[in-house]
Amino acid sequence: MPAESKRATIYLDAELHRALKMKSAVQDRSVSELVNDAVREMLREDAEDLAAFEERADEPFVAYEEMVKWLKADGKL
Numbered sequence: 792m793p794a795e796s797k798r799a800t801i802y803l804d805a806e807l808h809r810a811l812k813m814k815s816a817v818q819d820r821s822v823s824e825l826v827n828d829a830v831r832e833m834l835r836e837d838a839e840d841l842a843a844f845e846e847r848a849d850e851p852f853v854a855y856e857e858m859v860k861w862l863k864a865d866g867k868l
Contacts, residue, residue: 801826 803811815822862868
């Protein structure tokens with residue numbers, strides 16, 4: 792384990808834990824590696840979402856109701 796690693800206690804649903812242990816064995820990777828990869832991916836997706844929000848910050852606001860009207864008018868609903 793890398794020196795910069797920190798220990799954490801997490802509680803998983805029993806079924807998830809079983810599936811994670813099985814995946815760990817099949818892929819010959821530790822549970823910690825799998826969890827770290829999953830958390831990294833989740834945070835990467837969040838960063839991408841935040842970047843997309845920033846890119847669109849100057850776009851005009853469109854209310855949900857207005858969008859539904861446009862979709863109906865275009866025959867998409």
